[in-house]
Amino acid sequence: DVKVTQSSRYLVKRTGEKVFLECVQDMDHENMFWYRQDPGLGLRLIYFSYDVKMKEKGDIPEGYSVSREKKERFSLILESASTNQTSMYLCASSTPTGTNTEAFFGQGTRLTVV
């Protein structure tokens, strides 16, 4: 059974804290993604990675950075958390097949910044 695991389901952090969200996949997928989900805004791409040590900005990268030191792990970093980063964060992975690109999602981390 394929699995994308996010380290925390719920997090509460203070404004200005450095926050790490961890994601691990066990499917040997090349592609990994971080999305942010907000009511009425859908899923918005923050960063993605197609290979180890590779990263590309998505649609809303401001205030975030990422790290991918190993193929199975993709970390999202909030350098200095702010209240407008309170959201649901979803990690996903996929593998390029040439005909489709099914993304497998983790269960999400609900982050509250106070």
Place this chain on the structure above:
Amino acid sequence: QQQVKQSPQSLIVQKGGISIINCAYENTAFDYFPWYQQFPGKGPALLIAIRPDVSEKKEGRFTISFNKSAKQFSLHIMDSQPGDSATYFCAASDIGGSNYKLTFGKGTLLTVNP
């Protein structure tokens, strides 16, 4: 720039009825169009997907209709059941361009009343 527009934002259907969710896209390079289903507290999961070389794809009670010239695609849920109550997201990707990131619509909250 919203590349994938989804409507309606919410939908209420009686059990046994037909649920229809519509999406429109702008980027003509998109060549893969999946629909994801998300239950509360879970990450999205792939429901059904279509490539632009066909106009319709059916899997059980779920059908995607695709209109390439109009740059529109829709999800039809036949004989809707209370267990179908969830949030549905359309998405698009440019696989031919080796671009595996998914651009999502804003989502539709479907409620099927018993």
